[in-house]
Amino acid sequence: MRNKRITAFLLAALMVISVLTGCGNSNSAGSTKATDSTAAQSTETVSAGTESAASDAENVTIDNEIDGTNYEVTYDKVPERVVTLAGFTTEMLMSLGLQDKIVGYGYMDNEISEEYADAFSKLKCLSDGNPSQEALLAENPDFLTGWASTFSEKNFPKSFCDDNDIALYVPRVEYAPATMESVYQDFENLGKTFKVEDRANEIITDMKDRVSAVQDAVKDEEPVSVFVYDSGEDAPFTASAGLPTDMITLAGGKNIFEGSDSNWMTADWESVVEANPQYIIVMDYLASDPIEQKLDFLKNNEALADVDAVKNGNIFVIGLTDVTGCYRSVDAIETMAKNFHPDCFK
Secondary structure, X not given: OOOHHHHHHHHHHHHHXXXXXXXXXXXXXXXXEEEOOOOOOOOOEEOOXXXXXXXXXXXXXXXXXXXXEEXXXXXXOOOOOEEEEOHHHHHHHHHOOOHHHEEEEEOOOOXXXXXXXXXHOOOOEEEOOOOOHHHHHOOOOOEEEEOHHHHOOOOOOHHHHXXXXXXXXXXXXXXXXXXXXXXXXXXXXXXXXXXXHHHHHHHHHHHHHHHHXXXXXXXXXXXXXXXXXXXXXXXXXXXXXXHHHHHHHHOXXXXXXXXXOOOEEEOOHHHHHHHOOOEEEEEEOOOOOOHHHHHHHHHOOHHXXXXXXXXXXXXXXXXXXXXXXXXXXXXXXXXXXXXXXXXXXX
């Protein structure tokens, strides 16, 4: 581990390089302070999607949870240099029309949606995963978002962000149990932070209308049992308390592993066989095994031969980005519902 003197030297050198190359100096985009999770929030705080009492004020304050601790982050100016380190946050920002503010991205789980492909091709990839701290600072960011793990001690902890005047945002969909309401809250919070509330509200309204239409279509149907397969041959890694479970419910299904305290969990094949799911959803993403390999494993695993989903060929694929919280999550709900209850959509 670098000692403090080496770290200070490197950061100082990077600041000099940044100035010489015309990157510009970093201006404060936000300040943070830790708060007790049960503390009363100020009337200007936007927490879990609650409307701010001063929505037209220049500053926006939002609670962010990191490793169980709440931090109030005040965004005292509209961010101008954004780094996004998750595929779903990148798509959220682009759907809000903020691509010109993105100075770097990383950790794409799936190919970008076709509608954003042209604009995305012009963005700078910092890393396939998380970039180094030096690579991040070289872009002189004033705003950082991504997976919750983005802000872990080994990546970009709150102290690092504070020291470098980087405002952070931890998406609500990363908190367990995440639901579609969490997705709406993220759009609302980002809309307020970047002063694009009208666009955010348009997206939220459209998503809610489409979800309501799905629910109306399947409301008289018995929910089907569903198993989400992410990865793992010895033991399956699967969705539990997270967004995929809520999406399955909205689409007229029931996740066989819902109810744990974590968004995702490791289960066992005996429990899958015992639950006998009628449908299996397979997660597809760039860092995983090839999707054909996953499908072949499920279809030819003798232990699963008598599971209804396997016997009836009721296995379909959805991208991980679709179930981690962005505009195309509603597309995934529609896809699920049409697979679960095809007669409702003829």
